[in-house]
Amino acid sequence: MNKEADKSDSAAAGETASPPQPTFSRLVETFAVPALVWTGHLVNPVSEKAEPNLQLAQYQIGMLEILETKTKGNLTDDEKSYLDEMLHAVRMAYLQASNLKKDAGGTTPPPTEPSAS
Numbered sequence: 001m002n003k004e005a006d007k008s009d010s011a012a013a014g015e016t017a018s019p020p021q022p023t024f025s026r027l028v029e030t031f032a033v034p035a036l037v038w039t040g041h042l043v044n045p046v047s048e049k050a051e052p053n054l055q056l057a058q059y060q061i062g063m064l065e066i067l068e069t070k071t072k073g074n075l076t077d078d079e080k081s082y083l084d085e086m087l088h089a090v091r092m093a094y095l096q097a098s099n100l101k102k103d104a105g106g107t108t109p110p111p112t113e114p115s116a117s
Contacts, residue, residue, distance in 0.1 A: 002050045007060070015028065024079045024082070024083075025079070025082050026064070027067070028064065028067070028082060028083055028086050029086070031060050031063045031064045031067065031088070032059045032060070032062075032064060032087075032090050034094040035057050035060035035064070035090040035093070035094070036054050036090060036093055037051075038051075038052065038053045038056040038057035038060060039052055039054070039090070039093040039094050039096070039097040040052035040055070040097050040100075041093040041096075041097070046070070051103070052097050052100075054094065054097060054098060054101065056092070057093075057094050057097065058094065061087075061090050061091060061094060064083070064086065064087050064090065065087070068083055068087060068089070071083075
């Protein structure tokens, strides 16, 4: 029997591949990727358009900041480095999107302090 046919039969029957293993980097990406979508730096996978929404981006960044606060002193060097890099990337993307909006005559919401509780 053809293996390709077996795969398509499985897909048609509703079987899906196993989900990826949970890791700290995937947890960070759970918040960072939507932040990059909401800054307009990544295309929204649903609409296939760049649709900046700085309030939603700010929320996702705040979630990463809470993760940073709550895991302080409990991460490996690699995990801490990855979280730091992703936070820097999303903050820079937010700043660029905010500046573009300001230059276009829009208003930018004031930054808020995320709650670490």
